[in-house]
Amino acid sequence: MYAHSVAIDNDQQSVSIIFVITIDSSSYVTSSIPFVDVKSVDYYQDAEEEILFSTHIICRINQIIHIEDDATDKLWQVDIILVGNDDHDMNILTSHLRQELTWREGWSRFSDILIRVGDNSKAEHLYNILLDRAFTQQERRDNEKQIA
Numbered sequence: 001m002y003a004h005s006v007a008i009d010n011d012q013q014s015v016s017i018i019f020v021i022t023i024d025s026s027s028y029v030t031s032s033i034p035f036v037d038v039k040s041v042d043y044y045q046d047a048e049e050e051i052l053f054s055t056h057i058i059c060r061i062n063q064i065i066h067i068e069d070d071a072t073d074k075l076w077q078v079d080i081i082l083v084g085n086d087d088h089d090m091n092i093l094t095s096h097l098r099q100e101l102t103w104r105e106g107w108s109r110f111s112d113i114l115i116r117v118g119d120n121s122k123a124e125h126l127y128n129i130l131l132d133r134a135f136t137q138q139e140r141r142d143n144e145k146q147i148a
Helices: 002-009 088-100 106-116 120-132 137-147
Strands: 016-022 035-037 051-053 058-066 075-083
Touching: 106 120, 106 137, 120 137
Parallel strands: 016 075
Antiparallel strands: 035 051, 058 075
């Protein structure tokens, strides 16, 4: 297993993660989120299960498991579930976020999300970029207010 060999050979600060993705194919038949099974065109042929996803998929973390191994303690498995467009919980969360972030748009909205998840340094960095690129005095005031 590739992840196992990398976990053994890597430096002490690295870990290897195996992602196990569960896909409910019945929910994706009608989905607008594309993905394709590419194992038949893969270099390794049928030795690996490979799927190519679009860049905007959303997954829910089901569980994170530390894989016990005599050779290393740096191997983890993350079980994720691909979430479709009709996922009730995700739609509620998305609706809630849209209501909370109504006055901001684009990169400013993303900065607000960074603040909400506790990544204040990245949010400040992004606000400084937006401040440099502000077209109107109102945009400058809004960005200065957020930085303060």
